[in-house]
């Protein structure tokens with residue numbers, strides 16, 4: 339059994355593993371795919387003190403840094419169930435999809451999240467070539483260019499307001515007949531000169547020239563007509579889904595499925611902590627996930643030194 343068992347091997351899990359191992363306690367990390375979302379991105383320019391890196395490179399560095407310590411890495415292992423300890427200080431159990439089970443005196447959940455996709459032709463082909471999901475990450479890459487934001491909820495409208503200050507023009511596309519964002523955000527959006535809002539529009543295709551995005555096609559849902567827009571970037575903002583489906587019965591989740599944590603990273607279950615994109619932490623970013631993973635590991639250590647000697 340482990341003193342600290344981490345589930346998830348993205349930036350949050352890697353940071354937690356390093357912080358835990360540096361306390362000299364038995365640490366294990368199980369991950370479906372070590373590296374996490376970072377593997378799906380190319381240019382990273384907001385990882386502070388590293389002006390530019392690439393996703394796969396950062397993921398390799400994460401793994402190397404963890405391997406510098408005595409950490410048991412169990413890659414390509416998907417957790418299916420978490421059974422919290424019956425008594426305070428007992429072992430929590432994580433059952434893997436393959437039927438094996440792991441035990442931890444403390445558990446740190448860092449299973450991240452995934453961006454909901456449109457599922458239209460061209461979206462996959464042009465990911466990182468004009469199709470983007472994170473305005474904080476990729477907004478500046480489209481300086482002076484034309485972009486679309488797909489989705490008129492809070493995150494879509496926030497993204498459109500954010501991008502309008504950087505890019506030449508923003509087209510916001512909403513499937514419904516009206517935007518769903520808070521009124522104050524909608525008023526702000528409407529006040530911007532370089533934003534066009536199209537409602538009742540179903541995006542049908544991402545268009546490109548083989549190397550990069552050149553536009554998108556949408557269907558007007560009121561008239562059934564097809565339209566093309568020329569642009570250089572498409573930000574898909576139709577939801578960020580936490581990878582927490584397997585935790586429903588184990589810890590308290592928010593209505594959006596995020597693991598509820600306190601300022602120390604502790605969940606509703608004593609001895610079970612969480613960090614990064616799978617939690618209620620505001621803003622989902624690499625540096626934030628790493629900070630949260632470190633917090634969770636230090637809190638796990640703090641929890642253990644207070645347990646009665648056995």
Ligand code: FAD
Pocket residue numbers: 345346347348349350351368369370371372373374375376378379380381382383384385415416417418448449450451453471472475476581584613614615616622623624625627
């Ligand atoms: P993740 O990176 O999502 O890692 C989750 C880990 O948990 C993975 O190892 C996964 O395999 C594992 N896992 C999931 N479910 C299970 C399970 N049931 N059992 C076991 N393991 C499981 N952020 C920036 O700061 N700058 C950027 O430039 C940037 N660009 C981005 C570009 C793209 C295309 C995307 C998708 C994201 C980008 N982000 C960027 C966001 C950033 O990648 C995330 O905020 C960060 O990776 C979150 O780290 P995490 O450790 O919480 O989760």
